[in-house]
Amino acid sequence: MSERQVTVTVEKAGGQIVLEARNLKKSYRMGKVTVEALRGIDISISRGEFVSIIGPSGSGKSTLLNLVGCLDSSTSGQVLVDGQDVSRLKEAALTGVRCRKIGYVFQKFYLLPFLTALENVELQSRLAGIKDSRAKAAEALRLVGLEDRMNHRPAEMSGGEQQRVAIARALVKAPALLLADEPTGNLDTKTGDLIMDVFRRLNKEGLTIVMVTHNHELAAQTGRIIKVRDGLIEGA
Amino acid sequence: MLDIAFKNMWQRKTRTGLTVVAISVCIMLFLVLSTATSSMDRMFTDSKDLLNGQMYVKTPSTQAGNALEFPPVSSSLTAEKASQLMNVSGIDPARSAPLLLVPQAPSLFQSGPPQVIAVGIPEGHEKAYYSDTAFETGKGTLNGKNDVILGSYAANTYYKVRVGDTLNLQNRNLTVVGIAKPTGSILVDGMVLTPLSTAQEIFSRPGVSTVILTAPSDDQVDSLAASVRGQFPELEVMTQKDVGETLNSMASMTHTFMGMIDLTMLVVAGVVTLMVMFMSVSERTKEFGMLRAIGASRSKILTLVLEESVIVCLLGSIIGILISFIVMKLMFGAAFASVDVIFRAVIFMTLIGIAAGLIPAYKSSKIQPLEAIRYE
Numbered sequence: 267m268s269e270r271q272v273t274v275t276v277e278k279a280g281g282q283i284v285l286e287a288r289n290l291k292k293s294y295r296m297g298k299v300t301v302e303a304l305r306g307i308d309i310s311i312s313r314g315e316f317v318s319i320i321g322p323s324g325s326g327k328s329t330l331l332n333l334v335g336c337l338d339s340s341t342s343g344q345v346l347v348d349g350q351d352v353s354r355l356k357e358a359a360l361t362g363v364r365c366r367k368i369g370y371v372f373q374k375f376y377l378l379p380f381l382t383a384l385e386n387v388e389l390q391s392r393l394a395g396i397k398d399s400r401a402k403a404a405e406a407l408r409l410v411g412l413e414d415r416m417n418h419r420p421a422e423m424s425g426g427e428q429q430r431v432a433i434a435r436a437l438v439k440a441p442a443l444l445l446a447d448e449p450t451g452n453l454d455t456k457t458g459d460l461i462m463d464v465f466r467r468l469n470k471e472g473l474t475i476v477m478v479t480h481n482h483e484l485a486a487q488t489g490r491i492i493k494v495r496d497g498l499i500e501g502a
Numbered sequence: 503m504l505d506i507a508f509k510n511m512w513q514r515k516t517r518t519g520l521t522v523v524a525i526s527v528c529i530m531l532f533l534v535l536s537t538a539t540s541s542m543d544r545m546f547t548d549s550k551d552l553l554n555g556q557m558y559v560k561t562p563s564t565q566a567g568n569a570l571e572f573p574p575v576s577s578s579l580t581a582e583k584a585s586q587l588m589n590v591s592g593i594d595p596a597r598s599a600p601l602l603l604v605p606q607a608p609s610l611f612q613s614g615p616p617q618v619i620a621v622g623i624p625e626g627h628e629k630a631y632y633s634d635t636a637f638e639t640g641k642g643t644l645n646g647k648n649d650v651i652l653g654s655y656a657a658n659t660y661y662k663v664r665v666g667d668t669l670n671l672q673n674r675n676l677t678v679v680g681i682a683k684p685t686g687s688i689l690v691d692g693m694v695l696t697p698l699s700t701a702q703e704i705f706s707r708p709g710v711s712t713v714i715l716t717a718p719s720d721d722q723v724d725s726l727a728a729s730v731r732g733q734f735p736e737l738e739v740m741t742q743k744d745v746g747e748t749l750n751s752m753a754s755m756t757h758t759f760m761g762m763i764d765l766t767m768l769v770v771a772g773v774v775t776l777m778v779m780f781m782s783v784s785e786r787t788k789e790f791g792m793l794r795a796i797g798a799s800r801s802k803i804l805t806l807v808l809e810e811s812v813i814v815c816l817l818g819s820i821i822g823i824l825i826s827f828i829v830m831k832l833m834f835g836a837a838f839a840s841v842d843v844i845f846r847a848v849i850f851m852t853l854i855g856i857a858a859g860l861i862p863a864y865k866s867s868k869i870q871p872l873e874a875i876r877y878e
Contacts, residue, residue: 337795337872358799364871365797376792376875380513381506389506393797435796 369436525818528771622701791874
């Protein structure tokens, strides 16, 4: 594994396009019926933006996030992450993109239950080939205010704390952008606000964040709102 | 990823423990059975070699199954017939003798020789039975009516007596006068040699079981056997060749039996290991999906599973080997197993374990991270 030198603090920049989708389509076959989840989406997100994608359930907003996050492959169209066309990349190259360029925060946290907070974050930094992985992991946990909970396992933490561990895990590799799918969906309002505070602070420091939510209040706290309905961008 | 593998296994203690137990039990059974089979082979070979130039004269078996009986404990000859046999011309009288054989401990193996056998033999003819066996303590001759000579297994393991001790055989007190060195032959190692008349009294048997006849030289064995067969058509003669065949067919029956158990056990072991490993890896599809999502390559995930499988299989193997040594110590009085057998067992289980882990891991690492995460 090649080692990289990174700093966990996010780099400040602006203007440059970090994520772009061109005529993105995705269809599933469910038995004999073909469901068109995305019917041609174009988006462009600049470095340093905090964008929320909203829409009713089944609108295709999570599908869009998964496609731009290289977690799923599109039926047609292009995705460019940090200027690199990832839509036709081989699996091994996609793993590299997921590992180094994109940070993920899921609704259900998805932490490894048998590792402590610190070990969960450290695993990510090791996968990304970062030097001093443990120190960097500790730094990322401090950034989300979890310096006291580093040696606790997920089962010993509250939902909000687990989500902050997940955010630290996404941050530790200094990603080009952070994708969050309903990050507050499993949390109460107060804890949800706390997570939003963390996101806003990170965004102020320069991190590009794309968040999927169906909560309009949360969306209102972001810099730009993209509305998705029936697999298309509303108003586009 | 080795530390992650250890942490995962430690966290899932019950499952790891059960897998290790399943593997160790399989290894243990395999080792004990394989060792029992090979030690039985060795005992049969050694017993056969001891019969150089000798033959047993016995009554025909009444049951077909007993045709393979060796030594011929269920044969029965009258004292008169025995003395007629001892007077046949062309025998070495010092190494020929009528024998009364009474098993004292059952055979370890199906239709094998008894582990301990009481042998009544006329004084002065002892060598007819134990041949040139050397003695550890005491002497190899019976002088008194209540003298007893023991084989090493009978003395050291079965009765746990020493020269000079009293041995109670069916309420008759006998004095141990000699203990033979171990020979590897089950017939000598398990012998309880007493004067014929004493054995006849103890077991209330007026006659004898068989007469062992020795030709003066090896090349006279066949002609002696032919002459005895001619003079006593109602009796059967078992030469070394016949005994060899008998022992071989006993051994092959036992081989088939043990082989079937061994094979069944290996199949069960394989299936159990496959199931446990398959289940434990399959239920981690979600976890693998998460690892893939945060950038773990497929080979990283396969390495993780491979490491876990190897650790579990090796741990199970080590424990299985240790248990098998304890079991063998209890069963045979000594712990032994050839390196070859151990090696085969460990390699087999490890290969099964790796295959059982890698197949589902390969499958779940192949699906899209998103599908794997959503997998319930």
